[in-house]
Amino acid sequence: MTIAQELDSEKGICQDVIFPPGDLYSDEPPLESELHLEQIMLLLKCLKWLWRDRNDFYAAGNLTIYYSPRQRKSENFRGPDFFVVLGTERKTRKSWVVWEEDGKYPNVILEILSGSTANTDRGLKKEIYQDTFRTPDYFWFDPYTLEFAGFHLVDGEYQPLQASEQGHLWSHQLGLYLGIYQGLLRFFTRDGQLVPTPEETAEQAEQQAEQAEQQAEQAAQKAEQAAQKAEQAEQKAEQAAQAAEQAAQKAEQAAQKAEQAEQKAEQAEQKAERLAVKLRELNIDPDTI
Known part of the structure; x- marks a missing residue:
């Protein structure tokens, strides 16, 4: 009997049926490849980092969801690879037990x-998530072929989501896009920004700090160059002042020499005049001398 058949048979369960204990351990098989594990861990890491200040959600991967007292494990149905429950307490759980989670x-x-x-993910699981879980947003992704599809529950049936220009699919419940980035599925904000991992955030912060340091160093270099130019300008101004002072000194010396020459010329003129007077007194014509 498949899980879907079990669900049909459970409709007649009495209200006083005894449910299994709530602290059930997850009973999922190992993941099929390292890439599957990397994809799950990447989504969990990014969402928990983005919502690090929130305590009203639970996100897990490869964890059993117990939802029926008659539930049995089979090859046809396993727990979801990744799921998010909103409006619940954020705490560690062994599994997700529906009847213990309101x-x-x-x-x-x-x-x-x-x-x-x-085939199960596209068929039976999609049917169970639609008809039993009533999960609003359902996605599947193949990390090898990059097949990616998403659905939103409308009037009880899954309707395919239309991709954005970037090829991203919108999750109404998360308020985020999902899209392929470097071969893996990642979250994107409403405005298309990649939701980073803590390591990427730290790397970005380090790069920003490095850029700020480089900018500060460049600013310091420019300030030093400006100071050097100012010093050179000051030196040139001082040299110009010294040259002006020397020119003033030379002009003053020239003026002094001109004054001295004028005084000598005046003295010579006075001597000539006295000599002319003496010659006239001696009745000697100065022009005959």
Whole structure:
């Protein structure tokens, strides 16, 4: 019997049925590849970092969701590869047990396709998430072929999401886009900005600090160059002042020499005049001398 058949048979369960204990451990098999693990960890890391100040959500990957007292594990159904529940307490859990979580199901589910699970993810799981979980946003992604699709629940049925110009799909529940970046699925903000990991944030901060340091160093160099130019200008001004002073001194010396020459000329003129007077007294014509 498949899980879907089990769900149909559960409609007649009595209200006083005894549910299994709530602290059930997850019973998921190992992930199929390292790339599957990397994809799940990347989404968890980015979302938890983005919502690090929030305590009203739960996000997990490859974790069992227990939702039925008659639930059995089978090859046809496993827990979601990645899911997010909103409006719940953010704490560590062994698994997600619906009847211990006020009947809450995931708001967002993402399945990572593989050769052995793709048909189930596109078929049975999509049906269960639509009809039983009533999960509003459902996505699947293949990290090898880059197949990516998303659906939003409208009037009880999944409707395909239309991609943006960048090829991103909008999650109504998360308020974020999902899109392929460097071969893996990443979150993007409403304005198209990549949601970084903590490491990327630290690297960006380091780059910004390095750029700020470089800018400060360049500013210091420019200030030093300006100071050197100012000093050179000051030196030139001082040299010009000294040259002006020397020119003034030379002009003063020339004036003094001119004055001395004028005085000598005046003295010579006075001597000539006295000599002329003496010659006239001696009845000697000065022109005959």
